[in-house]
Amino acid sequence: xxxxxxxxxxxxxxxxxxxxxxxxxxxxxxxxxxxxxxxxxxxxxxxxxxxxxxxxxxxxxxxxxxxxxxxxxxxxxxxxxxxxxxxxxxxxxxxxxxxxxxxxxxxxxxxxxxxxxxxxxxxxxxxxxxxxxxxxxxxxxxxxxxxxxxxxxxxxxxxxxxxxxxx
Ligand code: FE2
Ligand code: FE2
Ligand code: FE2
Numbered sequence: 001x002x003x004x005x006x007x008x009x010x011x012x013x014x015x016x017x018x019x020x021x022x023x024x025x026x027x028x029x030x031x032x033x034x035x036x037x038x039x040x041x042x043x044x045x046x047x048x049x050x051x052x053x054x055x056x057x058x059x060x061x062x063x064x065x066x067x068x069x070x071x072x073x074x075x076x077x078x079x080x081x082x083x084x085x086x087x088x089x090x091x092x093x094x095x096x097x098x099x100x101x102x103x104x105x106x107x108x109x110x111x112x113x114x115x116x117x118x119x120x121x122x123x124x125x126x127x128x129x130x131x132x133x134x135x136x137x138x139x140x141x142x143x144x145x146x147x148x149x150x151x152x153x154x155x156x157x158x159x160x161x162x163x164x165x166x167x
Contacts, residue, residue: 015052069121076114105141108155136163
């Protein structure tokens, strides 16, 4: 059973990665004017999500919303306090500036996520949903803005047009 649990985790990770990889490949195929190949990538990406979610269900990792928010806070906090600082340091040592930037953008975004989740946890604990609000995501760094896209991204300085509204 322990081996199966490890395998489920590995399969969940692999399928999740395949989903994002195929979506990136689809964008590239669109740019290279292969729209039907792009569609195939998007179709397979959707199927990989089905696989990933099935594995996750068997792992029983989706719990109550309160527990899920707690898990999210733990994950985000680990990322910005431990994982990314270490990754950034190592990327600096190896002179990989692209990696430094990518890790730093992610680290700064995770701080905001952890903060938003903490507010959500307070709401859910008192039996209330969060107040109605729109979210806008910076497509360069992942900064998550509330209510409106800022004129300039506070993390990466991208302009307002770089933000995508979450429907
Ligand atoms: Fe799959
Ligand atoms: Fe995050
Ligand atoms: Fe940004």
